[in-house]
Amino acid sequence: MTRIALWMLIGCLTAAVYASEQLPEGRDLNVDQIVAKNVDARGGLEAWRKIDTMAWVGHVDSANAPSEELPFSLALKRPNLTRFEITVLNHRAVRAFDGKQGWKTSPSATGSGELRPYTIDELRSAKDEQVIDGLLIDHQAKGIEVTLEGSDKLDGHDAYRLAAKLPSGVTRHVWVDAQSFLDVKYDREARGPRGPVTVEVKYSDYKNVDGVQVPFTIESGVVAAGRSDRLTIEKVSINPPLNDAMFARPGAPLHRNSVSVNAEASLPMPPTLNRPSP
Template sequence: MKLFSALGLLVWLAIPSHSYADELITTPLLDASEIINKNISARGGLEAWQKIQTMVWIGHIESAHAPIAKMPFVLEMKRPNKTRFEIKAQNQKSVRIFDGNQGWKMRPTSSGKPDLQQYTNEELRFARDEPSIGGLLMGLQSNAADVTLDGVEDVAGQQAYRLSIKLPSGVTHHVWVDTHSFLDIKYDREFINKLGQSVMVPVFNRNYQSMGGLQVPLLIETGEGATEPPDKLLIEKVLLNPPLEENIFAKPSVPQRRNAVTVNAVAEERPEDVR
C-alpha cells in the first residue's frame, strides 16, 4: 500500500504577502489537543468512526513507476490493524497482507508460480505503525502517543497546523491540519529507498467527500513531484462495514485462493454503502 512520488511545494514568494500575513494573524491559537478534537469532529466524530469495524477502498493507482497507466486496486481494512492490499496489472495480481502481527507479500513471476515472501523487519515496523481505520489522529486516544504543536505552515496555499506525533515505538510522524476545515491534509511517512536508506516522504489527502457522514479523502498523492509527477491513489468506491472474513488476512497459499471483496462484489453485495 505504498505509493510514492510527489507534489511540488509552492514558493513562499509566490503567495501575496498581505494574504499570508492576514492568515497568520487570523489563525486561532489552539493547543495540540484542541486541534485533534476539532479534526475528529470535522471528520465525522469519534463515535461514528468507532462504529466502522471494516472498510474497503476500490480504485486505481497512477504512477510513473507503474507498468500501466492505471492499476486497479482493492484495499481491505479491519480493526484493529489488519490490511490486505491487492493490485492488478496486465492480468496479474500482487498482494500485501498484514494480520496485525505478521505480514506477507506475493507477486507474479515469469515462471507462473507466485513469489511469496514474509515482510522484512523494516516492513513489519512500518505496518505496525500504520494508521488504523480513520487515520493517525483518529486513533491517538488508544495508542498513548505524545503530540506537540510545532506551529503553522503553508501547505500548497493552505495554512495548516503542524503536529509532531511520537508513537510508543519511538517513531515520530508529522501531520498538517488545515486551520479552517480542520481536516488533515498532509502527513509524512518513512520509506526505505532503493539504496536501503530511510527517507521521509510527504503524503497529501485531497478531495474529501462525505461517506455516510464520515469525511474520507478520495485522492491520496505521495511525494514532492519536483522531478516527476506524484503517485496517485484514486478511490472510486468506499464500502463501510462489509463482512470481511479473517482468512483473507492470513498467510496466502500458493497458488492463492480466497473469498474476499472484489470490485464487482462490492457493487453487488452492499450497493447502499458504496459511494
C-alpha cells in the same frame, strides 16, 4: 508618553494586527483544540469508533507503471490488518498483514510471483499503522502523543504541523488545514536502497461516506524523488464483513483458497490514510 514612544507603540500594534491577518484563523488554538476540530471535521469520534472494517476500490496512476489506471482494492480491519491488491498487465500483486506477520507477492511473466515475507522494516511500519482512522482520531486511547510544532503553507493554504509520537517511539507528522481542519498531508521515514528516505502522502477530494469524511484522492511518494503515485478512490464501503482469513498468509491455518472480496468489500482506505506500497 513621549511622541517617539507613542509612535513605536502604534507601529508595534499595527505590525501585530497585520501579522494576525496573515496567520491562519484560530492561530491561538492549542494542540488539543486543533485535534478536536479535526475529529469533528472528519465526522466525530463516535462515528469513527463504530467503524471496524473499511474497504476501497479504485485505480492507481504511477509514472513507474507500465500502464495507466491500474485497478486496486484495499481491505482494512482494526486494529491494523490490511490487504492491498493491484493488477498490473492482468497479473495481480498482493500485500497483506494479519496483525503479526506480513506477506507479499509481485506479478511475473507467468502470473503471481513467489510468496515472500515482509522485511523487518515493513513489519515495523505495518504494526505502527492506524489503518482505519489515522493518527489523530482517538489518539490518547491509542497511546499516541500529539504536539503542535508550527504551521506551514501547503498549496497556498495555511496548515498546522503536528508531531505524533507512536507507542513504538517513532514520530510522524500530520498537517491539518487551518480552515477545513481536515488532514491534508502526512509523512513518515522509510528505508530506501541508499538509506533513510521521507515518504510524503497528500489527501484531497474529501467526500462524506456514511457520516465520515474520506479523501478520495491520495498522492504518495518519496520526497527526494520528485514524483508521486496517485490513488483515485472510486468506492468506499463501511463495515463490510471481512474474515481474518483474507489477511492470512496462503497455507496458514486461517487461509482459505476460495477467499473472495466482493464488490462491496474489496475497497481500501488511506492511511493512514496509509497505503501499503505495491
